[in-house]
Amino acid sequence: MKQHTNTDFETRSLDAVCVNESQLTHKWYHNIKYLIVGVLFGIVFVKSEVVSWFRIQEMFRLQSFHMYGIIGSAIVVGMTSIWLIKKFHIKTIYGENIEFHPKTFNKGQIFGGLLFGFGWAITGACPGPLFAQIGTGATVISVTLLSAVAGTWVYGLLRDRLPH
Amino acid sequence: MLEFLKQPWPWYIAGPLIGLTVPALLILGNKSFGISSSLRHICAACLPANIPFFKYDWKKEAWNLFFVFGILLGGTIAIGLLSNPNPIEVNSKLAAELAGYGITNYDNLIPQDIMNWPALLTLKGFLLMVVGGFLVGFGTRYAGGCTSGHAIMGLSTFQWPSLIATICFMIGGFIMANLILPHILAL
Numbered sequence: 001m002k003q004h005t006n007t008d009f010e011t012r013s014l015d016a017v018c019v020n021e022s023q024l025t026h027k028w029y030h031n032i033k034y035l036i037v038g039v040l041f042g043i044v045f046v047k048s049e050v051v052s053w054f055r056i057q058e059m060f061r062l063q064s065f066h067m068y069g070i071i072g073s074a075i076v077v078g079m080t081s082i083w084l085i086k087k088f089h090i091k092t093i094y095g096e097n098i099e100f101h102p103k104t105f106n107k108g109q110i111f112g113g114l115l116f117g118f119g120w121a122i123t124g125a126c127p128g129p130l131f132a133q134i135g136t137g138a139t140v141i142s143v144t145l146l147s148a149v150a151g152t153w154v155y156g157l158l159r160d161r162l163p164h
Numbered sequence: 165m166l167e168f169l170k171q172p173w174p175w176y177i178a179g180p181l182i183g184l185t186v187p188a189l190l191i192l193g194n195k196s197f198g199i200s201s202s203l204r205h206i207c208a209a210c211l212p213a214n215i216p217f218f219k220y221d222w223k224k225e226a227w228n229l230f231f232v233f234g235i236l237l238g239g240t241i242a243i244g245l246l247s248n249p250n251p252i253e254v255n256s257k258l259a260a261e262l263a264g265y266g267i268t269n270y271d272n273l274i275p276q277d278i279m280n281w282p283a284l285l286t287l288k289g290f291l292l293m294v295v296g297g298f299l300v301g302f303g304t305r306y307a308g309g310c311t312s313g314h315a316i317m318g319l320s321t322f323q324w325p326s327l328i329a330t331i332c333f334m335i336g337g338f339i340m341a342n343l344i345l346p347h348i349l350a351l
Contacts, residue, residue, distance in 0.1 A: 042238015117336015
């Protein structure tokens with residue numbers, strides 16, 4: 001595993017699947033468009049019951065196809081759209097080239113993946129659904145979210161001592 | 165139309181819509197779909213504590229915080245305007261199993277019988293909400309992503325490390341749901 005370097009970009013790239021290095025800088029209100037995408041996404045999350053603890057229990061007991069259908073079809077649509085973006089060299093609305101960052105393998109994907117799987121089955125939520133559940137009025141889930149932030153923080157603290 | 169939208173949406177509608185988030189974020193500003201990173205940005209913004217992992221310019225990733233706040237608002241809108249009046253329907257085998265643990269309330273997306281404020285002070289509630297949440301935050305960052313970043317964005321771009329991560333998410337989930345969680349729910 002590569003060591004820390006002092007550049008901001010390098011640090012943000014560590015253990016991140018997404019690093020967003022747009023060369024453009026915008027005023028804060030340009031971020032409103034991501035808020036809108038989030039709102040639409042959150043509505044789909046709730047209406048399809050992806051954020052339901054019960055649906056996650058069904059998934060891990062192989063009692064329903066619902067979640068597999070959702071994740072599978074989301075991947076198919078994602079793959080197809082990325083193929084189209086690459087084929088037609090589609091640019092962003094600001095005219096930038098769309099970039100993809102290859103991921104490198106490390107053992108964290110195994111150890112961390114298993115730990116996250118445990119947490120997913122207990123809480124019935126991955127990080128996105130935690131936010132949506134709070135929005136639906138399940139205020140107690142804000143404790144779960146805070147605990148998830150704490151988990152991320154402890155990971156950052158122990159990072160150099162964990163196998164990667 | 166509104167009545168139609170109020171029903172639970174089938175997978176073949178919801179899945180493709182979730183998949184469309186990938187090109188939407190890319191085209192709007194070169195952003196790769198990922199949600200668990202927001203937890204890291206919250207750490208970097210609120211309590212970096214001189215930890216190298218959190219010493220970066222989180223404002224460059226502020227879009228991600230707008231996105232997750234949008235998800236929260238979307239949850240509120242979906243419940244407020246498009247709420248399904250009927251209880252959640254689940255597989256009858258699951259309902260029978262959960263009834264054995266005293267879980268019979270299907271009015272909410274979370275099981276209200278075991279996830280509520282007073283339950284936080286019980287061992288079961290602590291394990292379900294606090295320890296579970298900790299594992300989500302620790303595990304996703306250790307793995308470098310969650311269901312959105314690895315399973316959807318990673319697999320869409322044919323990243324094999326994401327395939328390994330996704331397989332491990334599922335293995336962990338199967339072990340927990342079938343072998344460990346029943347003991348926690350029985351507490």
